[in-house]
Amino acid sequence: MKYSEENYKRFYGRVVDVSSYGQPVEIVRRIPQLLAGGTVLDLGAGDGRHALYLAAERFAVKAVDISQAGLDKLERLARESQLTLKTLLADLSQWSIDAEYDVILSILLVQHLEPASALRLMQETKERTKPGGVNAIELFTCTGDRPALSREEDPDFHAFYPEDGWLRSFYRGWEILSHESSSAPLIGKTRTDGSPMSSVVERLVARKPNAH
Numbered sequence: 001m002k003y004s005e006e007n008y009k010r011f012y013g014r015v016v017d018v019s020s021y022g023q024p025v026e027i028v029r030r031i032p033q034l035l036a037g038g039t040v041l042d043l044g045a046g047d048g049r050h051a052l053y054l055a056a057e058r059f060a061v062k063a064v065d066i067s068q069a070g071l072d073k074l075e076r077l078a079r080e081s082q083l084t085l086k087t088l089l090a091d092l093s094q095w096s097i098d099a100e101y102d103v104i105l106s107i108l109l110v111q112h113l114e115p116a117s118a119l120r121l122m123q124e125t126k127e128r129t130k131p132g133g134v135n136a137i138e139l140f141t142c143t144g145d146r147p148a149l150s151r152e153e154d155p156d157f158h159a160f161y162p163e164d165g166w167l168r169s170f171y172r173g174w175e176i177l178s179h180e181s182s183s184a185p186l187i188g189k190t191r192t193d194g195s196p197m198s199s200v201v202e203r204l205v206a207r208k209p210n211a212h
């Protein structure tokens with residue numbers, strides 16, 4: 001999709017002392033109960049609410065994002081909290097996962113990618129997770145008001161927005177540790193009656209089966 005560093009630079013600059021999206025999401029907060037440490041890859045890490053949280057829980061974290069502003073802030077926040085982690089500036093529509101990880105996160109990322117790139121990255125996310133390792137994924141679906149938006153109203157018209165339920169079926173064969181869908185507002189979009197538009201977010205934590 002059309003990525004705008006200017007928009008993210010402004011967004012990540014708005015609050016200085018903490019990550020801009022607030023507290024880690026619930027599905028990431030569960031991870032320390034599931035695994036006692038290990039390696040983490042945070043895809044589309046932004047300014048690091050999840051990377052910082054898991055680094056503080058003694059995971060070895062690598063945070064990847066296309067936003068220099070996000071990663072600069074993440075590195076500064078890590079330094080200020082005396083946390084060690086790695087960052088990598090990369091366009092995930094081009095980048096291939098570089099190693100096997102115990103944990104891979106993809107939180108509110110794939111709506112920025114074209115369907116073919118998103119599917120390739122999601123497939124690699126599963127493949128490059130170690131047996132017994134965990135994925136935590138949160139994505140916007142097209143279920144809800146989104147299909148009512150025209151190409152002109154929706155800058156992400158061509159992006160990856162699967163149907164609600166797609167994520168669960170994508171992880172068939174893995175142990176589903178938690179799965180939930182709920183409605184979230186489409187920021188700034190209203191229906192003809194003036195009420196806010198909404199769209200379903202699907203979230204899941206799944207464990208890869210151990211090899212036999």
Ligand SMILES: C[S@@+](CC[C@H](N)C(=O)[O-])C[C@H]1O[C@@H](n2cnc3c(N)ncnc32)[C@H](O)[C@@H]1O
Nearest residue numbers: 021044045046065066067091092093107108112
């Ligand atoms: C909605 S934010 C979510 C950030 C973080 N996962 C969180 O939950 O706090 C989406 C992030 O994806 C990043 N992003 C968008 N397109 C990308 C791309 N092609 N490659 C890498 N990162 C990308 C943006 O820079 C942004 O930091």
